[in-house]
Amino acid sequence: MTATRGQHMADEIRQQPAIFADLLAARDAIADVAAVVAQRRPRFALLAARGSSDHAALYAKYLVETLLQLPAGLASPSTTTLYGAQPDLTDVLLVSVSQSGGSPDLLEVTESARKQGALTVAVTNTADSPLVTAAELSVDVRAGREQAVAATKTYGATLLALYLLVDAVRGGTGEQAADLPDLAEQTLASGREAVDEAVGRYRFLERMVTTARGYSLATAHEAALKLAETSYLSARSYSGADLLHGPVAAVDADTAVLAVASRGRGGAAMREPLEAVAERGADVCAIGSAAQDVPATHRIPVPACAEELAPVLEILPVQQLALGLAQVRGFDPDNPRGLNKVTRTR
Template sequence: MSMASPGQHMAAEIAEQPAVLAGLVARRTEFAEVAKVIARRPPRFSLLAARGSSDHAALYAKYLIEVLLGLPAGLVSPSTVTLYGARPDLRDVLLISVSQSGGSPDLVEFTETAREQGALTVAVTNTPGSPLDQAAELTAHLGAGPERAVAATKTYSATLLALYLLLDAVRGGDGRDAAGLGELAEQALEASVQRAVDRYRFVDRVITTGRGYSYATALESALKLAETSYVAARAYSGADLLHGPVAAIDEDTAVLAITGSGRGGEAMRHVLTAVSERGADVLALGSASEQVPASVRLPVPSVPEELAPVLEVLPVQNLALGLALARGGDPDRPRGLLKVTKTR
């Protein structure tokens, strides 16, 4: 039996994403059914529970909830329940628990407790029948198929789109803005990352940054680079980057900046001017990447700003894969990492 080549699983799963995203759009009526239940029990506010890449997807959902639904939203700290035994009053609260495996014990316990404490609970997972599914009152499934690589790729983008379809339906939308996302994902994946791989293969320190919806992409980018290529990567909101951390940026720093065509991308312009003046090597990624100072640009198709993170992350995944292979690693088997978060 032949051994799998390095990165084989990650590459295959990255390539599956256009079909996975198109499949989700085709199933948007399923998310609309879940949304109807939420609409019948309108929450005072929403909470989101997640770990790892799913936590970045949850941050994206926080923006969706606050901007599209006009509700306060926050990310929970599961240990308040699992370690400290807190029992908060969650009547008239919507809890969305996000986990591609659906098997994280702390998320399961937090979801069970939240349901007991009065919350309307929704599980967003890639594993039907998982413990998280059973803990929650409502479920929304990704349908992305098994993911063999340790680094989440197709389950991450699928989670973003599933959350968008769900929350768009809650506000009364029909998901029409996402209709062509599968084809646009193909275009985003066609963009060559080779120049970026060649330029940054020896980099030791990377700052990733973005604003608004795209801050989630900055966080996911840092995680992908760290877990596949062992790069010291740190994510900052563009606003926070200028409040102190910019002092550590110099000509030895690579900055991966998410620059879309919406308000978040517009707010990044003065940030990139500042880091460029400090000599940073900027890789601009996004639908507005041609409009900012940068050494390398990775454009993606333009979509409504609230959907941009679904496409922005795709070239990042290819970049992480390419850098890992160029540095002699195997992103399918990163050192010391597990697929399922087992924290309690």
């Protein structure tokens, strides 16, 4: 293992508190976009994304449905790109989430939606991307160039940008997020020992289930992706509710369960499914501000914040865990095999 293996990923994880601070300082630009959205009064929201951005879009779906009380759905790009569907999207808000802004399918979806009457907003880390040109409005997540293939700082910044956008649409001032930079610093520092212990605990693991409910479900999905693409683990993610409907049968003493549980209704709802997997002998690692409140064999604490902002902090120790496991298993998380920074699909 070389000294530089995973160095880019490590650096980019550490950059996130400063990126959050910069994004909060630029909130006025996001509020300007939100003002247009609020004025247009959409009746429905669609979110289009792929990969890590799709998990950020799932988080935004919870935000839209809960904070704005609007129905929201995740778009299926192939209905446009492969099947040529052209639904009437009058008075619909389409938010396209892409770190690179260069995915051909998301570009086509955005262009088509705009022609069909949607108000289109691009949320991306590339301000001069084709996606920004295609959309009527855009939000810059301001994370700077990401060199590691595995998305870390762009994912965290996208979560915060989406929160600030939705919060501003409802007339909020972003005050709930004001302490996030400091809380992110605390999360990275205070959880380090517990993360290192988890790395040692799961070094030889081959199978993991990740699970959560509510806002944190996005974190569980992103955790499974990060572990699979950096450590080549067989990782599957489930809602805590769905876990009890069949997948729990595949959980046994040879399975580790990474459970995301933060204070609030979503974290409270995780107690029952975690009691069920604990009874089956699974090794449960709980991450979040409610980690101490759920059945677990190992815990990684996260400072408490408003429940709707918890995913911005929860993902940090997940990223540290994915980095550490990749390094100790002899892999390079900066350059996972078979992956490129921009995935082009249609």
